[in-house]
Each structure stands twice: as C-alpha cells, then as structure tokens.
Amino acid sequence: MLEGIMLGLETAFTFQNLLLVVAGCLIGTLIGMLPGLGPMSIIAIMIPVAINIGDPAAALILLAGVYYGAIFGGSTSSILINAPGVAGTVATAFDGYPLARQGKAGKALTIAAISSFSGGTIGAILLLIFAPALSSVALLFHSAEYFALMIVGLSAIAAFAGTGQVAKALMMTVAGLMLATVGESALFNAPRFTMGISDLQSGFSFVTLAMALFALPEALFLILDPKRGEATSNSEAIKDLRITREEAKKIAPVIARQSIQGFLIGVMPGAGATIASFLGYAVERNIAKGEEQEEFGKGSIKGLAAPEAANNAACTGSFVPLLTLGIPGSGTTAILLGALVALNVNPGPRLMIDNPSIFWAVIISMYIGNFVLLILNLPLIPYIAKLLTIPRNYLIPFILFFTMIGAYIGQNNATELLLLIGLGIAATILRFADYPLAPLLIGFILGGMMENNFARAVNLTDGISFMYERPMTLALLVIGALLIIVPACRKRLSKIRKGGIADGD
Amino acid sequence: MLKFSRRSFVATAAAVAMSIFSSAVPAHAADIDKLHFLIPGGAGGGWDGTARGTGEALTKSGIVGSASFENMSGGGGGKAIGYLIENAASSHGTLMVNSTPIVIRSLVGRFPYNFRDLTMIAGTIGDYAAFVVHKDSPLNSFKDLVTAYKANPRKVAIGGGSVPGGMDHLVAAMAMQAAGEDPTKVKYIPYDAGGKAMAALLSGEIQALSTGFSEAIALANAGEVKIIGMTGPERNDAYEDAPTLKEQGYDAEFVNWRGFFGAPNLPEAKANAYRAAIAKMYDTPEWEAVRQRNGWVNIHNPGEKFVTFLSDQEAIIKDLMTKLGFL
Numbered sequence: 168m169l170e171g172i173m174l175g176l177e178t179a180f181t182f183q184n185l186l187l188v189v190a191g192c193l194i195g196t197l198i199g200m201l202p203g204l205g206p207m208s209i210i211a212i213m214i215p216v217a218i219n220i221g222d223p224a225a226a227l228i229l230l231a232g233v234y235y236g237a238i239f240g241g242s243t244s245s246i247l248i249n250a251p252g253v254a255g256t257v258a259t260a261f262d263g264y265p266l267a268r269q270g271k272a273g274k275a276l277t278i279a280a281i282s283s284f285s286g287g288t289i290g291a292i293l294l295l296i297f298a299p300a301l302s303s304v305a306l307l308f309h310s311a312e313y314f315a316l317m318i319v320g321l322s323a324i325a326a327f328a329g330t331g332q333v334a335k336a337l338m339m340t341v342a343g344l345m346l347a348t349v350g351e352s353a354l355f356n357a358p359r360f361t362m363g364i365s366d367l368q369s370g371f372s373f374v375t376l377a378m379a380l381f382a383l384p385e386a387l388f389l390i391l392d393p394k395r396g397e398a399t400s401n402s403e404a405i406k407d408l409r410i411t412r413e414e415a416k417k418i419a420p421v422i423a424r425q426s427i428q429g430f431l432i433g434v435m436p437g438a439g440a441t442i443a444s445f446l447g448y449a450v451e452r453n454i455a456k457g458e459e460q461e462e463f464g465k466g467s468i469k470g471l472a473a474p475e476a477a478n479n480a481a482c483t484g485s486f487v488p489l490l491t492l493g494i495p496g497s498g499t500t501a502i503l504l505g506a507l508v509a510l511n512v513n514p515g516p517r518l519m520i521d522n523p524s525i526f527w528a529v530i531i532s533m534y535i536g537n538f539v540l541l542i543l544n545l546p547l548i549p550y551i552a553k554l555l556t557i558p559r560n561y562l563i564p565f566i567l568f569f570t571m572i573g574a575y576i577g578q579n580n581a582t583e584l585l586l587l588i589g590l591g592i593a594a595t596i597l598r599f600a601d602y603p604l605a606p607l608l609i610g611f612i613l614g615g616m617m618e619n620n621f622a623r624a625v626n627l628t629d630g631i632s633f634m635y636e637r638p639m640t641l642a643l644l645v646i647g648a649l650l651i652i653v654p655a656c657r658k659r660l661s662k663i664r665k666g667g668i669a670d671g672d
Numbered sequence: 673m674l675k676f677s678r679r680s681f682v683a684t685a686a687a688v689a690m691s692i693f694s695s696a697v698p699a700h701a702a703d704i705d706k707l708h709f710l711i712p713g714g715a716g717g718g719w720d721g722t723a724r725g726t727g728e729a730l731t732k733s734g735i736v737g738s739a740s741f742e743n744m745s746g747g748g749g750g751k752a753i754g755y756l757i758e759n760a761a762s763s764h765g766t767l768m769v770n771s772t773p774i775v776i777r778s779l780v781g782r783f784p785y786n787f788r789d790l791t792m793i794a795g796t797i798g799d800y801a802a803f804v805v806h807k808d809s810p811l812n813s814f815k816d817l818v819t820a821y822k823a824n825p826r827k828v829a830i831g832g833g834s835v836p837g838g839m840d841h842l843v844a845a846m847a848m849q850a851a852g853e854d855p856t857k858v859k860y861i862p863y864d865a866g867g868k869a870m871a872a873l874l875s876g877e878i879q880a881l882s883t884g885f886s887e888a889i890a891l892a893n894a895g896e897v898k899i900i901g902m903t904g905p906e907r908n909d910a911y912e913d914a915p916t917l918k919e920q921g922y923d924a925e926f927v928n929w930r931g932f933f934g935a936p937n938l939p940e941a942k943a944n945a946y947r948a949a950i951a952k953m954y955d956t957p958e959w960e961a962v963r964q965r966n967g968w969v970n971i972h973n974p975g976e977k978f979v980t981f982l983s984d985q986e987a988i989i990k991d992l993m994t995k996l997g998f999l
Contacts, residue, residue, distance in 0.1 A: 306875035310861075351748065351835065358782070365747030365754075368782075436871045492874060493894040495867035504867075508890055515894030580746050623861050627829055627877065 172295070175527030178224045185539075187225055188232040188532065192540045195236020196547075202244045202378060202573035205253035206237035207499045214506045223510040224528040230506060231529070231536035234499065235287060238482065239540055242279045242475060247272060247554055248566045250382035252573060254373055254612050255440035255478040258448045260381060261605060262463065262470030269466050272552040273408040278468055279475045280544055281410075282422050286476035287537040289426035290433070290483025295530055299519070301434050302491035308435045310623035311633040315643035316435075317617035320442050322647040323449030324606045333655075336606045339597075343610020346371055352618065366582040375574040375583050376590060376611055380604045382573075383591030386566045388598070389559060408548050418472040421451055429477030433484025436494045440478040440485075441612055447477030453654070483533060490514055490526060702737035704730075704949050709741045710768040712752035719749075722930045723769040725962040726796065726953070733956035735949050749773065750783045757789055760935040764942055767793060771930040772839055775986050779993060780837065787982055791938040794950050795931035795973035795981060797963070800904040801843040802888035802914065803830075804881050804897040806873055814901035814920050817880055818851045825853075831861045831869045831878035837998040838862070840882040842989060843903065843926050845996055847917055850924040856996055873897070884928065886967040888914070903927070908969070929971060929985075931978060947974045 178184070191213070198209045213233045217226035238255075245251040246263035259279065266275035308316070324340050349360045350370025361367040428450065429443040451473040452463045463470045488494040493515035495501035507514055512525055519526045557565065574587040594604055624633045635641055707730065709723040720743065727739035744752040749770065756768050768790070778786035805811045811820060821828045832840025841862070845855035861878055863869035873881045874896065881897075885904070889911045891897045899914035903926040907916060917924045932950070934943055951974060953959045963970065973981045993999045 306871065309875060309877045310872070365750050368747045368750070369745075436867060488871065492871070493891070493896060494871045494874070501867055513890065513894040515896050517895040580744070580751075582746065619864060623863075626859070626861055629826060 171523055171527040172531070174524050175531035178524055178528040178531070184225055184228045184532075185535075187220075187229040188535050188539050189543065191229045191232020191234075192236040192536065192543050195233040195238075196240040196243075196540070196544060197236075199237035199240020199252075200243050200551075201240075201576075202248075202250040202252035202374065202382065202569055205241055205499075206234050207253075207502055209233055209237045210499060210502045210506070214502070217506060218510060223507070223512050223522075223525050224532075226506065226510055227503075227525070227529050228532040228535070230503060231532040232539065234482075234503075235283075235479075235533075235536040235540045238479060239280060239283055239544060242283065243276065243551060244569070246275050246279060246471075247552070248382055248569070249385045250566070250570060250573065251377050252374065254377075255444055255482075256474075257377065257381075257441070257605070257608055257612070258444040258474035259471065259478075261448065261474075262465075262467045264385075265464070265466035266468070266471060267552075267555060271407075271466070272555050273548055274410060274468075275471060276548045276552055277408040277410060277545065278414075278418065278471050280541060280548070282418070282425075282472040282475035283479045284537055284541045285422045286426045286429060286479030287483055288534065289423070289476075290430045290480035291530060291534045291537065293427070293430050293480075294483055294486055294533075298487050298491055298530075301487045304431075305434050305436055305488040305492060305494070307639070309637070310620045310627065311637050311640040312643060313435075314617060314620035314624055315634075315640045315647070316442065317613045317620065318647040319643055319650065320445050320613050321610065321617070322650040323446060323453075324609060332601075332603055335602050339602055339604065339606040340610040343607040343612075344614040346376070346607070347611045347614030347618070352615070366580065366586075370615075371586065371590075371611070372574075372583065373612065375587050377608060378570045378574050379587050379590035380594045380608050382566060382570045383587065384595040384598050384604070386563050386570070387591070387595050389563055389566075408545070408552075414468055418468055421469050421472045422476040425451065425473045425476040426480040429480030430484040432477075433481030434487045436485070436488045440481040443481035443484075444474035444478040445609060445613075447473040449650075453650075486529070486533070490518060490529065493518075703735050703952070704945060705737045706765065707736045707739045707946075708766045709739060710752050710756060710763075710766050711741060711743045712749035712768065712770065713743065713745050718930070719769045719771065721966060722771075722797065723767075725966060725968075726769075726932075726950075729953050729956060729959035729962045730949060732958040733953065735952055735956070748777060748782065750777070750785075753783060753785050753790070756933070756935050757785060760937060763935040764938060767932040767934060767946060769930065769932055772928045772985070775982065775989055776838065776842070776993075779986065779990055780998060787933065787986075789936055791934035791936060791943050792975070792978045792982065793932040793934050793943060793946050794975065795929045795971060795978050796950060797931075797968040798927040798929045798971035799969060800885040800902050800908070801840070801926050801928065802883060802885040802902040803844075803847070803900050804873070804883065804888050804891060805879065805900055806876070807896055807898055809879070809898065811879070811900060812898065813915065814847065814851075814917055814922060817900060818848070818853070818922075820879070821848065821851075821853060821858075825857045826859060828880070829859045829861050829878040830880045830882055831863055831872050832882040833863055833869050835862055836860055837993060837996065839928060842992055842996075843924075844882045846926060846988075846992055847901070847903075847922055847924045849992070849995075850917065850922040855992065870896075885914070885969075886910070889967070910967070910969070927971060929973070929981070931973065943975075950974065 195209055210230055210233055213230060217229050220226045241252045241256045242259050245256040245260040246267050249260050249264040251257045251260050263275050263279060321340065324336055350368055351358050358368045425447040429447055432443040432446065433439060448470060451469055452460060455469060459469065485500045489500045489504060495504045504514060512522060571584055571587065574583045597604060625631060633640055634644060709727055711720050711723045713719045724741055727741060730736040731739050744755060752768060756763055756766065774787055777783050803814060811817050830844045832844065834840040841860045844860055845858050848858050849855040863872060869881055870891065872878045885902050888899050892899050892911065901917045901920060902914045903924060904916055905918065905925055934946065954970060954972060990999065
C-alpha cells in the first residue's frame with residue numbers, strides 16, 4: 168500500500184497537476200455558489216475540459232478540485248442566503264443561516280470550511296486504508312435495508328422541530344411525503360396526482376422545492392420585516408472568521424464522530440451525503456445536553472459542523488463502491504464514472520491491479536483537493552461573507568434572482584418558475600403560522616427513496632416478511648422506533664416530575 | 673424514461689464537450705446552412721448526447737453550416753413533441769431527437785400524439801439490449817436463466833433501470849416469451865439508476881439485469897459480470913464473447929433506436945435534404961469519432977424504412993404490453 172501511496176503522490180505533485188487542482192477548486196467554488204448548480208452539474212460541465220487533458224490522472228485531479236470546490240460553494244449559498252442548492256447541504260442551512268443572521272457569517276463559513284476539510288480528509292484516510300475491505304460492506308444493503316434506513320432518517324425528524332412543535336413537524340413531514348408521490352414513480356407505469364398537468368409528470372424538482380421553501384420565504388420576510396435585515400449590517404463582525412479555542416473544543420468531537428459515521432453511510436451506494444447529513448445532525452442534537460440542545464436550529468456551531476463533516480465524509484465514502492466495484496453510489500460519482508469510462512479507465516475490482524497509478528492518484532488527488540481548497544478559501548471568506556453587507560434593497564433582488572435562476576437552470580422549463588412562486592407563497596404562509604419547513608423538504612427527499620425501496624422489497628419477497636426476517640432491517644426499524652419513543656417518553660417523564668413537585672407542595 | 677446510467681453519462685460528457693467546442697464553423701459551403709436541434713429532455717441525458725453528437729459530426733464535417741440546440745424538458749418528452757406540432761409552420765429548420773420511449777409512451781396514452789403525427793426523418797443509431805449476471809453466478813447462458821426460472825419463477829428476479837412496462841422490462845418479458853414462458857409472471861424489479869441496479873446484482877438481490885448492450889460491455893470489461901445474451905441479430909464485434917439470444921434458440925430481437933423527427937407536414941424537399949445530410953454523415957471521420965466515443969451502433973433507417981421500422985416495433989410492443997396488462 169505504501170508503494171501505492173508513493174506512486175499516487177508522485178503523480179499528483181507535478182507542477183501541472185497542482186495548477187489543475189488550484190484551478191479546479193476556484194472554478195468549483197465560484198460556480199458552486201449558484202444554487203441549482205450542484206457538484207454534479209459542475210463536474211458535468213468540466214468533464215470535456217478534463218477529457219481534453221488526456222492524461223487520466225491529471226483529469227481526475229482537476230475534477231477532484233472542482234468537486235470539493237463545488238461542495239464548499241454549495242454550503243456558502245445555504246449559509247448566506249438560506250438557499251441549499253443540493254440535498255446534501257439542506258441540513259447546513261438549519262444552523263448555518265441563523266448564524267449568518269446573527270452577524271457571524273464569517274465564522275459560519277469558516278466552521279463549514281474546516282468541518283468539510285476534516286470530514287473529507289478523515290474520509291480520504293479511511294478510504295486509503297479500508298477501501299478494499301469495505302467493498303463487501305457496500306453490498307450488505309438490499310432494498311429492505313435501504314427502506315429501513317430511510318425510516319430511521321424520517322424518525323429523526325422530531326429532532327428538527329422546536330419545542331412544542333413536534334405535531335407540526337410531523338404534519339409537515341407527511342406533506343413532504345405526499346409531494347414526493349407526485350409524478351411518475353420508478354415503480355408504477357402511471358403518473359400520479361399530476362392533475363393532467365404534463366409538467367408535473369416528472370414530479371417536483373428538488374431545487375425548485377428547496378428554493379421555494381427556504382430562500383424565497385426568507386427574501387419575502389426581509390421585505391415584510393425590515394428589522395430582520397439590520398442584525399447583519401455590522402460588516403466587521405461578518406468578516407471575522409476567528410473561532411475561539413472553546414468553540415474549537417466543542418466542535419472537534421462532533422467532527423470526529425460525524426466524519427466516521429458519514430463515511431460509513433456514504434459507503435452504501437444509494438444512501439449518500441443527504442442521509443449522512445440529516446442523520447449526523449439528528450444524532451448530534453440528540454446527544455447534546457440541555458442548553459446546547461436548545462441551541463440547535465438557532466445557530467448552533469455543533470449543528471453546523473455535524474452535517475458539513477458528515478456530507479463530505481459521505482462523498483468520500485461513495486468512492487469506495489465506485490473504485491472497488493464500479494458502482495456509482497451517488498449522482499456525482501455516476502458522473503465521475505462517466506468521465507473515467509470516457510478516459511478508458513474502467514473502475515471495478517480490476518482497477519487496482521490494472522491501473523494502480525490511477526487508483527492511488529484518485530485517492531491522493533482527493534486529499535490534495537481538500538487541502539488546497541482550505542488554503543484557497545480561508546482568505547476568501549471575508550470577501551464572500553461581505554455579500555451580506557450589501558444593502559437590503561440590492562440584496563433581496565439578488566437573492567430572488569439566484570433563486571429563480573436556480574429553479575430554471577436545471578430543467579430549462581419556465582413552468583418551474585410558476586411552481587417556485589406558488590410553492591414559495593404557500594411556504595411563506597406556513598412560516599407565518601410557525602410551521603417548520605425543513606421536515607417538509609426532508610420528507611420530500613426521503614419519501615421517494617423510501618417508497619421505491621419498500622416496493623422493491625415487497626416485490627422481491629412477495630410480502631412484508633422482510634421486515635422481521637432480515638436481521639439488519641429489523642435492527643434498523645427498531646432504532647427508528649426508539650428514536651421516536653425515547654425522546655417522547657423522556658419529555659413526558661420530565662413533565663410528570665415537574666408536575667409532581669408542583670402538586671405535592 | 674430517464675436512465676441514470678453509464679451510457680447517458682458518457683453522453684453527458686460528450687454533450688457538454690460539444691456545447692463548448694462546437695462553435696468552429698468550417699470554411700467551405702455546407703449542404704444545409706443551419707439546423708436547430710430540439711431535445712425533449714434536460715442536458716446530459718441520452719437524447720441530449722445523441723443530438724449534440726450528431727450536430728457536432730454534421731458541422732465539423734461541413735455538411736451543415738451551423739447547429740443550435742434547445743433543451744425542452746417536461747412531460748417525459750411530451751412537451752417538446754407538442755411544441756413541434758403546435759409550431760409546425762415555423763419549425764421547418766428543426767429536428768427533434770427521440771427514441772424507443774416515444775413508441776411506448778404513445779401506446780400507453782401518456783402523449784396525446786404519436787410518431788405518425790411527425791415527419792419521420794431517419795433512425796440513426798441504436799443499442800441492443802442485453803442480459804448480464806454476476807461473474808460468480810451459476811448461470812452461464814440465457815438457457816440457464818430460463819431453466820432456473822422454470823424451476824421457481826418467484827425466485828428469479830430480473831432487474832432493470834426502467835419502470836415496469838418500460839424498455840428493460842419489455843425486453844425481459846419478450847425474451848421469456850420467446851422461451852415459451854408466461855411474460856406476465858416475470859418478476860421484474862425496477863431501479864431508478866443504473867448504478868443501483870448493478871449494486872443489487874452484485875449483492876444478490878436480483879439474479880439477472882436487463883440493460884443496454886453498450887452498458888453491459890462496460891460492466892463486463894470492468895470484470896464483474898457475464899453477458900448471457902444480447903438481442904442483436906448476430907454477435908457484435910464490440911464484444912464478440914456475448915452470445916445472441918437467437919443463437920441460443922430464443923427468437924427475440926430488440927433494438928433501442930435513436931433518430932430524428934421533423935415538424936408535421938414538412939415539405940418533402942426539406943425532409944429529403946435532411947435525410948441526405950444524415951446519410952452523408954456516416955462516411956465522415958468526424959461521425960466515426962463521435963460514434964466511437966459514445967459506443968453507439970450505426971443503425972441507419974432513412975425515410976420510408978424508418979416508418980416501417982417504427983410500425984413494426986409499435987406492433988411488437990403493443991402486443992407485448994397488452995399481454996402484460998399495461999394496455
């Protein structure tokens with residue numbers, strides 16, 4: 168293995184390749200900031216350039232730079248304007264945006280950058296050591312287990328609800344699940360709930376919904392409530408990216424835990440960064456104590472570090488099935504697989520034997536991409552964060568513009584804009600009524616995957632016996648049930664205890 | 673019928689390459705001044721790759737002066753068809769790309785139109801279908817799969833990347849029907865992405881995978897699967913080791929074609945000019961480069977031949993879908 172690492176390092180550390188990784192990181196960060204252009208589309212855009220380079224190792228190094236740049240750029244729009252461009256950064260907005268609103272945009276971006284870096288780096292190290300051994304783990308999960316994993320993800324939703332909002336959060340989850348059923352599913356050869364509108368045949372698009380639920384209501388709130396904008400006008404504080412020693416101490420264990428958990432989730436093809444970030448957030452919230460738990464959703468640095476570390480580690484984890492089995496675990500790795508195939512590299516069990524220099528160059532390039540990104544972006548953060556000091560009457564149109572571009576760009580379909588506005592107005596009304604919107608989006612994202620995997624499992628076993636016959640499915644379902652029952656019991660117990668004291672005296 | 677697969681991602685790569693580098697305009701006079709391609713899906717799909725690849729070959733070889741591309745997604749391709757029909761008079765310079773799903777989706781009534789409403793220019797490329805199994809699978813031929821299926825139909829799950837009633841399912845049903853089995857009993861498991869179906873095959877969730885031949889070749893080259901049957905009329909030199917279903921005694925042929933359509937009532941002279949341009953394209957090195965990069969198989973069906981081909985395919989698919997209960 169050491170030989171392989173040296174081979175990879177030798178390939179990666181040439182002047183040309185270092186230049187490529189820097190260029191890739193910059194391009195990725197800049198384009199990635201536009202909501203609607205996630206890592207997947209940016210890599211797709213860069214692939215022809217990479218293929219023109221000809222040398223597979225150099226091409227991959229460029230793409231790795233773009234990849235990490237795009238992930239970081241995506242977190243930026245989540246944090247600054249509450250516009251998550253990809254599902255994996257939705258959880259980033261939960262605490263990242265409140266932090267930015269408290270005038271700590273610089274700090275939030277720094278935490279995101281450091282957590283991403285650590286997640287990616289720890290992931291790359293795990294990949295380096297365990298990739299061959301983990302290839303069999305990736306195949307442990309059948310449809311039944313994926314279904315159960317989605318249940319675990321959904322049951323963690325109570326974590327996203329504030330106090331006294333559990334019922335509202337569950338209602339929103341159900342609404343999200345319902346929205347996910349619109350259009351043709353992968354399992355039934357018929358459009359559902361499209362009301363005859365042909366543009367709904369492929370269902371709601373994630374980006375449109377995310378923009379409508381998060382970014383648009385926020386922009387409208389800024390108009391309706393002028394005071395909201397003022398908190399963010401102190402430009403010195405916004406640019407300040409320092410993290411105190413105390414804060415570093417707080418987030419270090421979070422990053423360590425979530426990097427490992429995220430990596431393991433990422434190894435399963437089909438689970439990926441989204442689930443990793445949601446579960447990472449939920450787990451950290453559940454194990455946080457007292458006051459810290461209350462802070463989640465209101466600008467907790469732990470709540471920001473957890474999904475950022477987890478989604479980057481999961482992205483790295485998804486390279487395990489790609490490199491060892493040739494299975495793309497996520498949309499982005501599927502694009503990368505396309506690039507590899509176009510470069511005459513066939514990922515799979517033979518890659519390590521046939522093309523060891525490429526195998527190792529990929530892994531090393533991921534590490535370098537991560538590292539260069541951190542060095543490049545830390546100095547840029549004050550300037551990026553300054554975006555929020557733009558006066559409100561310029562900032563709001565700016566947000567609206569990017570929201571609309573985000574919804575339009577993926578589909579090239581103007582109906583998306585009408586959907587965006589309609590859903591955005593509905594979301595704004597819901598926000599006025601104090602309904603949490605994150606559970607709706609999570610329900611939407613997980614709903615489709617859950618339904619597909621459930622139907623496949625039922626079809627494969629001719630019934631629902633898989634729920635108790637497969638030990639791993641059963642275990643995951645039990646975890647899901649516990650996630651709902653335990654917090655509820657704890658709350659009830661504490662209420663009874665409090666009530667008891669009041670009654671007794 | 674969006675397939676999230678190796679095929680389409682190679683196509684994406686190619687497509688975007690072209691969108692960036694296709695501005696080169698050749699010096700000498702072209703047969704057709706300019707051509708507009710209407711793509712019924714978003715950037716990066718198989719349709720997108722076909723249109724942009726064809727456009728690249730046509731412009732680089734100087735047959736067409738300049739090409740423009742328009743992605744119009746919506747309604748699984750229905751929106752673009754409707755657009756071309758409603759704006760027929762002003763769309764004489766437009767070619768729309770499409771493929772087998774236009775036949776399937778018209779049959780199930782998902783579109784209010786069918787291919788006969790358009791001017792059929794030519795089928796240009798195609799991809800056969802193939803069945804693959806895990807490299808360690810005890811099944812070594814399609815015959816083995818049929819035998820296993822006969823022993824216990826509920827224990828043999830065949831996966832694919834399309835919805836039930838979609839292409840991968842129809843091919844599986846067609847092959848089992850050719851083996852004298854009841855096609856409605858085939859346990860077909862749909863996956864929403866090629867990668868996930870592949871993971872299911874390797875993990876043993878499904879026993880065989882119905883997929884495109886070019887994708888099957890890529891998987892076989894990676895050393896993970898055996899191709900136990902493909903639906904071409906004879907073995908293909910892209911992967912000589914893959915046996916056809918026909919030579920194993922199952923009379924099932926299928927080709928997923930891709931081709932181009934013009935607006936309804938397109939003047940005959942114009943339609944013929946487009947057909948001639950496409951015919952000329954096949955002999956150019958520019959086309960050969962595009963074709964090879966994407967792993968396409970040349971299946972040229974111009975004009976009348978395209979009409980017959982589509983009608984035949986429609987009849988076969990209609991018959992099968994009726995049997996399967998989708999119609």
